[in-house]
Amino acid sequence: MTSLSNAAVRDIETVIHPYTNLDAFRGTGPMIIERGEGIHVWDADGRKYIEGLAGLWCTSLGYNEPELIEAATEQLRQLPFTHVFGGKSHERAAELAEKLKAIVPHKASKILFCGSGSEANDQQVKLVWYYNNARGQTKRKKIISRQRAYHGVTVASASLTGLLPNHRDFDLPLSFARHTDCPHYYRYAEPGETEDEFTTRLAQNLEKMIIEEDPETVAAFIAEPIMGAGGVIIPPEGYFQKIQAVLDKYGIYFIADEVICGFARTGNMFGSQTFGIKPDSISVAKALSSAYVPIAAVTIGEDMYQAMLDESKKIGTFGHGFTYTAHPVAAAVAAKTLEIYDKRNIVGHVRSVAPKFEARVARLAEHPLVGHARAKGLIGAIELVAEKTSKRSFDPAAGIGAAVVKAAEKHGLIVRALGGDIVAFCPPLIVKDADIDDIFDRAEHALDDVEATVT
């Protein structure tokens, strides 16, 4: 550990790092990021990187947007905190709720704010149960998610997440959660199966699951339009239409987890629009505030709201809320973020640069290490394989995905490795054509470096 800086040693001795091998970390120490500007960040040694994953799929407006900094500063000066419990409020809460209601991909009646994507999905679970109890459907408790989904890490949202490390030895998932198939055609199609046959099979499997569980006990289905942390899995054409038809048949509530896809990432304001999903509610977080401050939200339809009114009358209160629900500084920054998306036409910008992004991701498929490359809008990924024709994966112990990430860092690009040796790209939405070339030139160099080490 003698080569580690003092800052690194202090970090090792004091901080727990999520999604990190805590044991290996004691030897490597952290990469300390010190400042940011535009799409770039600098580490503590002064090295400059392109943030190719926008932090954690979230810093949509880059790292020094003056209008957001000003919105936060102004709100901090005027009123750094007040709460919204017991009928108290502040003007930023309604301002943000109005802006959000105006753009979400379904008819929302009200907005329930919270602090993170996990909390948003946790709230979804509680609200669906509350709603069903209010309307006398007291058996409807189960929520169907999908294998490889990522919905967060609180006890309920981690139960909906369909990834082993989020369950193993945490005694999860809880029994309300079910996981149906992941729509990853490249990995899970049967030999000779067309995309259409694949999506039909998945919809049939979902219906089978609902019938086996008893439709009267199924409350909701939750899905990311594009699965993010599970591998940037873009569903085949028609998938959501077939899934939605099954859900509609059994009166099952559809929650779209827009935590990554929301706010222009896929070339429409919401991923639901890109994939033709008609949700009953959505969860948003991350780019809601360009990640400058923590804030998230759940949309509530009129039916749900009426049920909440009934419960409130019966019980005497709506017994839920966080200290930081609709935090005024977060709400001010988020309202400004939505204003910027509108006035700078962020959807139009993403559509103008997406063809270059999608083409450069597609080009990576030619690399000997890449089995599959996929992108939509400004989110994409490559899947690294030991052999292209058989799609044989590398031995996970070889850490090929992690090696590509390390090599990319040497070339001044931060990207992220996901399970299954998948490397994800999700830059700030403000990237220009030249930035995109810069990102993928660096990624190609990184792949070449790693290829040279693979026998």
Ligand code: PLP
């Ligand atoms: N839902 C999705 C689709 C996400 O990608 C994430 C985080 O990456 C979450 C929920 C959880 O959000 P948070 O990390 O803010 O709790």
